[in-house]
Amino acid sequence: MSTKRHLITPAIIAAIVAVIGDMLVVLVLHLPPGHATTAANDDTFTGQVFAIISWTVGAAVVTFAVYFIALSTRVRQDPPSRQVYLRSHVGLQSAWIGTSVVLVMFAAGLGVVALEGQTSPNLVVPAKALAAGADRNPLIIQVIGQQWQFTYRYPQYGGFETQQLRLPTGRLIQFDVTSLDVSHSFSAYQLAIKIDAISGINNVGYVYVLKPTVIDVRCGELCGLWHGYMTDVGPQAGRALTPSQFSSWLSYAESTYGPEETNLPKFSLTYFPAPTTY
Amino acid sequence: MSQTAIASGRAPVNFSARRLFLTQNLLTACIVGIVSGVVAYWIGAQLDTTDNGDAGILLGYLVGAAGFLIMLGFANDLILRLRGRPSASLVKSAERKGWTEYFGISLDHKVVGLQFAVGVTFMFLLAGFQAMMIRTDLLYPNGGPWPAGQYTTLVGLHGLMMMFVATLILIGAFGNYFIPLMIGAKRMAFPRLESFAFWLVPLGALILYSTIFAGFGGGFNTGWYLYAPLSVEARAGMDGAIVGFAFIGIAASIAAINLLTTIFVMRAPGMTWSRMPIFAWSMVAVEFLSALAPPVLATALIMVGMDRAVQSSFFEASAGGSAFLYEEMFWFFGHPEVYIFIIPAFGIAMEILPVFARKPLFGYRLAVAGMMGVSLMSWFVWNHHIFTSGIAPGLRPFFMTATELISIPTGVVFLALLGTMWRAPLRFKLPLLFVLALFFNFLIGGLTGVFLSDVPLDTTLHDSFFVVGHFHYTIVGGEIFALYAASYFWFPKITGKMLNERLGKLHFWTAFIFFNTTFLPMFAVGYLGMIRRSPVYASELHGLNVWISVNGFLFGFSNLIWLANIIYSWVFQKELAPANPWESRSLEWQVATPIPADNFDRIPTIVSGPYDYGDANARPVAEWPESGSIPSAVPAT
Numbered sequence: 001m002s003t004k005r006h007l008i009t010p011a012i013i014a015a016i017v018a019v020i021g022d023m024l025v026v027l028v029l030h031l032p033p034g035h036a037t038t039a040a041n042d043d044t045f046t047g048q049v050f051a052i053i054s055w056t057v058g059a060a061v062v063t064f065a066v067y068f069i070a071l072s073t074r075v076r077q078d079p080p081s082r083q084v085y086l087r088s089h090v091g092l093q094s095a096w097i098g099t100s101v102v103l104v105m106f107a108a109g110l111g112v113v114a115l116e117g118q119t120s121p122n123l124v125v126p127a128k129a130l131a132a133g134a135d136r137n138p139l140i141i142q143v144i145g146q147q148w149q150f151t152y153r154y155p156q157y158g159g160f161e162t163q164q165l166r167l168p169t170g171r172l173i174q175f176d177v178t179s180l181d182v183s184h185s186f187s188a189y190q191l192a193i194k195i196d197a198i199s200g201i202n203n204v205g206y207v208y209v210l211k212p213t214v215i216d217v218r219c220g221e222l223c224g225l226w227h228g229y230m231t232d233v234g235p236q237a238g239r240a241l242t243p244s245q246f247s248s249w250l251s252y253a254e255s256t257y258g259p260e261e262t263n264l265p266k267f268s269l270t271y272f273p274a275p276t277t278y
Numbered sequence: 279m280s281q282t283a284i285a286s287g288r289a290p291v292n293f294s295a296r297r298l299f300l301t302q303n304l305l306t307a308c309i310v311g312i313v314s315g316v317v318a319y320w321i322g323a324q325l326d327t328t329d330n331g332d333a334g335i336l337l338g339y340l341v342g343a344a345g346f347l348i349m350l351g352f353a354n355d356l357i358l359r360l361r362g363r364p365s366a367s368l369v370k371s372a373e374r375k376g377w378t379e380y381f382g383i384s385l386d387h388k389v390v391g392l393q394f395a396v397g398v399t400f401m402f403l404l405a406g407f408q409a410m411m412i413r414t415d416l417l418y419p420n421g422g423p424w425p426a427g428q429y430t431t432l433v434g435l436h437g438l439m440m441m442f443v444a445t446l447i448l449i450g451a452f453g454n455y456f457i458p459l460m461i462g463a464k465r466m467a468f469p470r471l472e473s474f475a476f477w478l479v480p481l482g483a484l485i486l487y488s489t490i491f492a493g494f495g496g497g498f499n500t501g502w503y504l505y506a507p508l509s510v511e512a513r514a515g516m517d518g519a520i521v522g523f524a525f526i527g528i529a530a531s532i533a534a535i536n537l538l539t540t541i542f543v544m545r546a547p548g549m550t551w552s553r554m555p556i557f558a559w560s561m562v563a564v565e566f567l568s569a570l571a572p573p574v575l576a577t578a579l580i581m582v583g584m585d586r587a588v589q590s591s592f593f594e595a596s597a598g599g600s601a602f603l604y605e606e607m608f609w610f611f612g613h614p615e616v617y618i619f620i621i622p623a624f625g626i627a628m629e630i631l632p633v634f635a636r637k638p639l640f641g642y643r644l645a646v647a648g649m650m651g652v653s654l655m656s657w658f659v660w661n662h663h664i665f666t667s668g669i670a671p672g673l674r675p676f677f678m679t680a681t682e683l684i685s686i687p688t689g690v691v692f693l694a695l696l697g698t699m700w701r702a703p704l705r706f707k708l709p710l711l712f713v714l715a716l717f718f719n720f721l722i723g724g725l726t727g728v729f730l731s732d733v734p735l736d737t738t739l740h741d742s743f744f745v746v747g748h749f750h751y752t753i754v755g756g757e758i759f760a761l762y763a764a765s766y767f768w769f770p771k772i773t774g775k776m777l778n779e780r781l782g783k784l785h786f787w788t789a790f791i792f793f794n795t796t797f798l799p800m801f802a803v804g805y806l807g808m809i810r811r812s813p814v815y816a817s818e819l820h821g822l823n824v825w826i827s828v829n830g831f832l833f834g835f836s837n838l839i840w841l842a843n844i845i846y847s848w849v850f851q852k853e854l855a856p857a858n859p860w861e862s863r864s865l866e867w868q869v870a871t872p873i874p875a876d877n878f879d880r881i882p883t884i885v886s887g888p889y890d891y892g893d894a895n896a897r898p899v900a901e902w903p904e905s906g907s908i909p910s911a912v913p914a915t
Binding site for chain 2: 003006007031032033039042043046047050053054057058061062064065068069071072075076078080083084085086087088089092093096097100101104107108110111112114115118119181182183185187189192193194195196198199200201203216218219220221222223224225226227228229231233270272
């Protein structure tokens with residue numbers, strides 16, 4: 001009987017610790033990256049769920065360990081007849097593996113569902129917006145990494161190229177990411193996307209922005225001397241604009257940057273080894 | 279040589295100029311290495327048709343390394359065999375050469391094990407010093423005292439040197455030293471290869487450090503990934519990084535083949551698979567990875583070297599190559615590599631725990647299956663490092679699930695911990711304290727790994743300081759704490775002296791507390807968007823980074839306490855340790871200290887498992903052919 005007691009008591013303590021911690025996680029911990037896009041919503045939610053799982057598992061293991069450490073001083077005084085000699089226990093082992101399988105499959109399922117919703121263009125746009133007649137045709141923005149700057153091309157509007165990322169809310173956006181030299185990574189923090197820019201490869205990612213926001217863009221992959229300075233933050237940061245603001249920016253940008261188009265290579269998905277087009 | 283000198287294991291050494299300069303020794307090997315390297319560099323530079331001189335540098339490093347190794351004596355036996363002469367004997371009992379043995383080729387696994395332990399610990403402290411330099415730079419949000427190029431070189435050197443350390447410290451030092459003793463063998467299967475694996479390590483480290491000098495290229499700017507095409511375009515310092523990194527891979531692969539063969543064919547009679555110590559099992563699990571993964575790395579590095587030296591353009595998109603190919607090849611090696619770090623740490627933890635819990639290891643068979651499962655599954659997860667690099671979208675759910683599944687066999691190790699601790703009369707000696715700290719740290723490291731395995735979340739956390747925190751929790755918190763535990767545990771067997779308890783306690787508490795206060799905030803700064811390998815960061819994160827840096831310095835200082843303890847206890851402490859201070863049942867503790875040159879005068883017969891603590895009727899672990907000089911049994915409780 002007493003042997004079981006030293007499993008049940010720590011289990012009760014662990015449950016209490018886990019529940020208190022989980023409540024704190026739900027109420028107090030507001031994880032980034034926020035709610036600016038559908039992907040950011042997913043990340044915030046997944047992070048919250050994983051924080052709950054992690055706290056529960058971690059608190060349980062640590063509680064059991066601390067309990068057994070505290071118990072050891074008492075066990076040491078036990079007569080030899082009461083000391084346990086336990087090599088294995090099929091029930092406990094099966095329960096342990098079963099629990100971890102359930103947790104892992106839950107985490108994997110959560111991830112797969114969120115991933116499908118972020119990578120398939122038909123699922124990125126929220127159902128509510130679709131019902132209200134949102135557009136499924138994406139606005140294509142090409143992100144070009146180069147040492148040490150990101151530039152953005154808008155092929156549907158003549159293919160002009162800017163150094164500022166501007167995009168509209170309430171519309172599916174498709175990023176086509178490539179590089180002119182070494183590998184970079186286009187990481188737009190508030191959008192909750194990170195897409196590597198690799199020369200010769202066109203990497204695609206989708207985003208649906210829910211509300212206007214500042215977009216901090218950094219290069220995520222070590223790309224040489226000024227990697228740390230390859231950022232668009234602060235005054236240079238990107239912006240997600242309302243549709244009307246975006247269309248006025250678009251007409252400004254087309255008139256400003258459009259004439260320079262003749263100096264640029266023709267728009268192409270990749271620029272190495274040979275231009276490929278849609 | 280006097281009789282007493284042989285008995286004490288120390289021989290008088292007489293030096294003369296003739297002996298120093300005309301025989302094969304470390305000094306002549308260095309001279310020949312440098313001269314042959316310079317000559318090869320000159321020839322290569324003449325042959326090189328391009329302006330960058332990479333062919334000369336690569337050739338110089340490789341020929342110089344070959345000259346060093348040949349002059350050290352690695353070709354001697356080969357030449358003898360070719361000439362039809364018998365090669366040198368492997369029986370060493372009568373030929374201990376004293377301390378000079380540690381500066382040359384030794385066929386004694388205990389000498390090589392100690393060479394690894396001291397050499398790699400030195401590299402660990404050196405690379406740790408670079409970590410301090412990195413943290414100094416990050417005290418300032420807009421770039422610290424080092425220019426951007428030197429900062430990335432520091433990051434790369436710290437990474438590559440720590441790869442050396444993490445790959446080889448547990449396998450090279452404790453694997454080589456204790457596996458033959460644990461399984462009842464007189465030597466390793468391939469003693470020359472064992473020594474060869476060691477000598478690649480200082481050679482590789484020297485080559486890596488040579489890159490920081492302007493004449494050798496003035497640093498390299500890719501971090502330890504050496505991602506192409508950046509590494510193809512980088513300055514000449516990259517050549518040294520390629521050769522040095524390849525040497526780690528070759529050393530790991532050779533050491534692995536050696537240990538695997540030793541465990542498979544050289545076990546003492548009665549040492550069945552189910553009686554083998556769990557540390558030996560962890561070596562079986564890890565060496566399949568360590569033997570098979572590094573050749574892929576070496577291939578990728580050769581391809582980068584060819585891209586640099588002869589413009590082969592494997593990885594240059596502008597000439598039809600693929601930069602993505604390098605990422606695939608690198609991580610096909612890179613993921614098994616991180617389990618090469620941690621599986622021996624599991625082995626050490628589960629080896630030490632029952633000794634201090636005085637209970638059998640809970641779920642021995644399941645723990646073995648868990649380690650083998652980790653080893654097997656680690657081949658199927660490498661794409662989680664490149665989720666954002668544009669892998670085929672259909673592969674991402676598979677690799678996400680595979681990555682999360684690997685936590686099941688890992689969790690089994692935690693069950694072994696908890697089960698062994700349950701109602702155990704724990705003895706809180708230093709090795710046990712470090713094992714408990716290891717499990718706490720690795721718990722955090724493992725749970726944060728689940729965040730990174732999730733593809734949507736990984737798009738936020740990838741390449742941020744969250745990743746840095748995660749892998750430092752697993753590698754430093756897991757493996758380096760296993761190194762601490764192992765050093766306190768096996769030090770009496772290696773040196774005959776105990777490590778000082780008071781200094782050890784001080785080391786434990788400073789290391790455990792400051793490790794956690796250093797790396798826990800990294801999860802926060804990573805979540806808040808701080809990109810790794812960047813000398814600049816958002817000014818809002820300044821306070822947290824200063825906190826991390828200060829605690830990092832304190833963690834670094836606690837390693838100096840460890841070093842001071844080792845030096846003090848080894849050199850200045852007079853008191854000798856008993857042969858079996860922890861009352862362990864494992865075979866390596868049943869031999870005398872200092873360990874005889876051939877380990878066992880008579881090969882023992884193993885009659886029971888090593889973890890039958892607490893069983894009053896347990897048989898002694900081994901029977902010796904004729905009892906007498908060697909203690910064969912340990913009190914059961």
